[in-house]
Amino acid sequence: MASKKLRRAGVSQELCELLNRHHVESCKDLLSLTPLEVMRVAGLSYQNALALMRSVSQHCAPPVTTLLELWKPKSESFFSTSLPALDDFLRGGLPLGTITELAGPSGCGKTQMCVMLSVLATLPRALGGLDAGVVYIDTESAFSAERLVEMAQARFPEHFSSRERVLQMASRVHVFRELTCQDVLNRLDRLEVDIISTKAGLVILDSVASVVRKEFDTTLPGNLASRSNLLTQEASTLKYLAHQFNIPVVLTNQITTYLGNGGGGVPGEGDSGYVIAALGNTWSHTVNTRLIVQYVDARQRQIVIAKSPVAPYAVLNYTIQKEGICLDGDNQEPMGEARDPGLQPIRVRTEFKYSLSQAVGTDGGS
Amino acid sequence: MKPVSASPLSPSVKVKLLNAGFLTSEELLQLKPLQLSKEGGLSLEEALEVQQILREGVDLPGEGGAGLGSTALELLQQEERSIVTFCSRLDAALGGGIPVGKTTELCGTPGMGKTQLCLQLCIDVQIPECFGGLGGEAVFVDTEGSLVVQRVADMAQAAVQHCCLQDQDAEQRDALKDFTTESLLGHLYLMRCHDYVELLAQVQLLPDFLVKNPKVRLLVIDSLAFPFRRHFEDLSVRTRLLSGLAQQLIRMASQHRVAVVWTNQMTSQLRGGQWELVPALGESWGHSATQRLLLHWSGGRRLASIFKSPSQSESSVAYSVTREGFRDAGQLASSPSGREQDSSSQSESKQDSSSQSGSKRPRTQEGQ
Numbered sequence: 001m002a003s004k005k006l007r008r009a010g011v012s013q014e015l016c017e018l019l020n021r022h023h024v025e026s027c028k029d030l031l032s033l034t035p036l037e038v039m040r041v042a043g044l045s046y047q048n049a050l051a052l053m054r055s056v057s058q059h060c061a062p063p064v065t066t067l068l069e070l071w072k073p074k075s076e077s078f079f080s081t082s083l084p085a086l087d088d089f090l091r092g093g094l095p096l097g098t099i100t101e102l103a104g105p106s107g108c109g110k111t112q113m114c115v116m117l118s119v120l121a122t123l124p125r126a127l128g129g130l131d132a133g134v135v136y137i138d139t140e141s142a143f144s145a146e147r148l149v150e151m152a153q154a155r156f157p158e159h160f161s162s163r164e165r166v167l168q169m170a171s172r173v174h175v176f177r178e179l180t181c182q183d184v185l186n187r188l189d190r191l192e193v194d195i196i197s198t199k200a201g202l203v204i205l206d207s208v209a210s211v212v213r214k215e216f217d218t219t220l221p222g223n224l225a226s227r228s229n230l231l232t233q234e235a236s237t238l239k240y241l242a243h244q245f246n247i248p249v250v251l252t253n254q255i256t257t258y259l260g261n262g263g264g265g266v267p268g269e270g271d272s273g274y275v276i277a278a279l280g281n282t283w284s285h286t287v288n289t290r291l292i293v294q295y296v297d298a299r300q301r302q303i304v305i306a307k308s309p310v311a312p313y314a315v316l317n318y319t320i321q322k323e324g325i326c327l328d329g330d331n332q333e334p335m336g337e338a339r340d341p342g343l344q345p346i347r348v349r350t351e352f353k354y355s356l357s358q359a360v361g362t363d364g365g366s
Numbered sequence: 367m368k369p370v371s372a373s374p375l376s377p378s379v380k381v382k383l384l385n386a387g388f389l390t391s392e393e394l395l396q397l398k399p400l401q402l403s404k405e406g407g408l409s410l411e412e413a414l415e416v417q418q419i420l421r422e423g424v425d426l427p428g429e430g431g432a433g434l435g436s437t438a439l440e441l442l443q444q445e446e447r448s449i450v451t452f453c454s455r456l457d458a459a460l461g462g463g464i465p466v467g468k469t470t471e472l473c474g475t476p477g478m479g480k481t482q483l484c485l486q487l488c489i490d491v492q493i494p495e496c497f498g499g500l501g502g503e504a505v506f507v508d509t510e511g512s513l514v515v516q517r518v519a520d521m522a523q524a525a526v527q528h529c530c531l532q533d534q535d536a537e538q539r540d541a542l543k544d545f546t547t548e549s550l551l552g553h554l555y556l557m558r559c560h561d562y563v564e565l566l567a568q569v570q571l572l573p574d575f576l577v578k579n580p581k582v583r584l585l586v587i588d589s590l591a592f593p594f595r596r597h598f599e600d601l602s603v604r605t606r607l608l609s610g611l612a613q614q615l616i617r618m619a620s621q622h623r624v625a626v627v628w629t630n631q632m633t634s635q636l637r638g639g640q641w642e643l644v645p646a647l648g649e650s651w652g653h654s655a656t657q658r659l660l661l662h663w664s665g666g667r668r669l670a671s672i673f674k675s676p677s678q679s680e681s682s683v684a685y686s687v688t689r690e691g692f693r694d695a696g697q698l699a700s701s702p703s704g705r706e707q708d709s710s711s712q713s714e715s716k717q718d719s720s721s722q723s724g725s726k727r728p729r730t731q732e733g734q
Contacts, residue, residue, distance in 0.1 A: 027563060045376040054571065059567075077515065285632075286592070
């Protein structure tokens with residue numbers, strides 16, 4: 001919209017040529033000028049300059065609706081995660097048209113959750129799915145098709161009883177392996193085409209942090225700014241596509257250590273230090289929903305709803321089984337102690353001493 | 367009278383008139399169009415247009431008589447109402463609520479409740495006058511995509527119930543018939559902007575929209591920071607665009623009698639060797655809003671601090687976000703954690719430390 005040429009925004013031919021001489025070619029260029037500059041550049045009187053800006057604005061501005069027109073039933077505004085307690089807190093599931101982030105330490109189940117959501121997206125609407133394809137952008141080469149099939153068959157045995165249904169489901173999940181930042185950007189540029197051709201109802205980017213952290217060393221000057229810039233660009237593209245196609249976008253993120261002089265008041269937690277979601281403060285603003293996964297002990301894990309436009313702060317326990325994520329039956333703490341969601345003390349695996357079954361000798365206290 | 371060089375004519379016409387020796391607009395109006403066109407070297411249509419523009423006498427559209435001031439007494443008597451936030455302590459600290467006719471900025475880290483407060487205001491502005499509200503409509507400009515209609519519907523329902531539970535007279539019962547969830551959603555206009563150009567375009571068109579919909583009393587932009595936090599090759603362009611935007615919003619607020627509220631994000635800044643969180647968009651942006659509220663964590667509670675206001679003193683108030691919306695802090699079911707989280711105080715901005723006097727509230731007040 002912004003790069004629309006003025007000619008197509010209803011500006012007369014001669015005026016366009018006049019403006020082109022001053023390098024004002026698109027709507028963006030014109031609206032970035034002040035009225036006085038427009039007067040000078042276009043040779044118009046003040047009133048006419050304002051009228052020109054108004055008419056160009058009308059071609060750029062988004063349409064106005066009321067919320068009543070946008071109010072749709074739950075099935076059309078949320079993507080159910082098939083975890084009833086989580087759906088309950090999220091008032092239906094992941095909101096369509098928004099970005100949901102899964103952040104957590106390694107091995108916690110982020111990719112498992114992504115695979116599970118891929119299966120769910122391909123299910124027919126009667127079973128709570130979106131009956132659509134999935135665009136899965138994999139930057140860590142963590143996607144496993146066998147796991148996808150295993151999860152589908154274990155979670156919905158009656159539906160996936162026949163081989164052909166399984167194959168049909170697998171053919172609807174389109175996996176793209178991108179290993180550098182530039183590849184990811186190129187893929188996002190082409191994402192619109194991919195979404196239309198695969199009839200996708202879900203976009204997964206696993207993970208957004210890995211490529212960025214590999215290539216940007218934030219201790220070097222200037223890198224922090226260009227990294228932020230890249231991420232904001234990615235986020236804008238994803239939000240735009242999510243909104244236009246009304247589909248959910250799921251991203252996974254890593255964690256990083258928080259170097260504050262705090263943490264002194266958290267004694268005896270077996271704390272491995274104070275870790276927070278990676279990619280910084282600006283990134284935290286851009287995602288709409290943030291779910292943090294963390295360890296309770298070697299087997300039990302937790303999902304924490306840290307940021308959501310609809311849900312309060314909540315903590316849910318789960319484990320990873322053959323059929324994917326399974327919430328514990330008794331979900332206590334619907335309203336956990338409210339904490340600063342920007343500074344979640346996420347627990348990591350190295351905290352836990354877990355004895356390997358055929359370990360040689362004892363691990364000497366970690 | 368005004369000199370020709372300062373008149374709102376097009377540059378080429380001005381040059382011709384100045385070359386012909388005209389100095390003031392009075393001289394131009396004394397002649398008839400035919401004579402003007404001959405002496406000024408203009409075409410007949412241009413001459414007519416010149417005289418029309420000068421005769422209107424009003425330079426800027428919609429300004430209506432520059433120079434008509436008002437006395438402080440008149441301003442006092444005007445008595446603009448404020449929009450309540452449903453958090454009584456915050457309303458008290460703000461002197462009634464968010465003021466109409468002024469601009470307010472909400473800063474805070476992600477997940478604090480800025481969008482929730484904005485949505486609550488969009489609902490509260492529609493409360494009928496007999497219940498103490500403004501009975502107006504709201505415009506929500508969304509740049510982030512955090513607006514989930516279901517959430518607004520829940521908050522609307524809670525507000526309707528809140529009003530129904532109050533003691534009612536005949537007038538109030540009458541007003542309640544039109545005060546339903548559907549009507550609340552129906553009077554909330556949404557504009558979704560994906561980048562800063564769309565935002566600029568939308569703000570250009572808003573004055574016309576406000577004239578066509580005179581019942582609008584609230585304009586929310588959530589968030590103003592997001593589209594501008596991308597890379598600008600020339601940072602001065604960004605500053606210029608932002609100040610132009612601020613000007614337009616301030617003008618809209620006072621001319622059309624709307625409360626303008628926008629949200630800002632936080633950014634990390636290296637100060638004295640330490641990374642601190644400060645409001646985004648730069649130092650000069652801090653001057654744009656009349657009033658600034660900071661939403662932050664402190665000791666396990668959410669606090670709203672007023673850190674810039676021409677009429678209210680700086681203070682901090684505890685609040686909470688519940689299923690019904692933005693409310694007072696005491697309505698939480700569970701009491702906050704007793705552990706002092708030192709690192710959470712890192713996120714308080716430097717400005718907050720200047721409001722030392724009001725911000726230290728005794729913790730025993732919490733958890734009614």
